[in-house]
Amino acid sequence: MSTPDKLIPYRGRIIGILIGFVLAVLLLTIxxxxxxxxxxxxxxxxxxxxxxxxxxxxxxxxxxxxxxx
Known part of the structure; x- marks a missing residue:
């Protein structure tokens, strides 16, 4: 089983973390x-x-x- 296959069950959490990170960077910069x-x-x-x-x-x-x- 490759690494991407292992991450599929956590897809929603990973996307949520990325969206939160982008929003935090936007809030801090602009x-x-x-x-x-x-x-x-x-x-x-x-x-x-x-x-x-x-x-x-x-x-x-x-x-x-x-x-x-």
């Missing part, structure tokens, strides 16, 4: 406001890309946000 703006544009880009791929299910999002809490 500040809070610009970092939040970059994250917001990334989220918008992700949603647009998912919509263009035909994998965005708007009805499920509406049900999620409209359910009683």
């Amino acid at each position: 500040g809070f406001g610009p970092t939040i703006l970059i994250v917001a544009f990334m989220a918008i880009g992700f949603i647009i890309g998912k919509w263009r791929d035909g994998q965005l299910n708007i009805e499920s999002w509406m049900r999620f946000f409209a359910k009683d809490r």
Whole structure:
């Protein structure tokens, strides 16, 4: 079993650590406001890309946000 195969069960944790590291570096170098703006544009880009791929299910999002809490 090679090293990449051993890391597959920890894929989510590794990605989370990398995202946290990148956000920490951005916060320390450019500040809070610009970092939040970059994250917001990334989220918008992700949603647009998912919509263009035909994998965005708007009805499920509406049900999620409209359910009683």
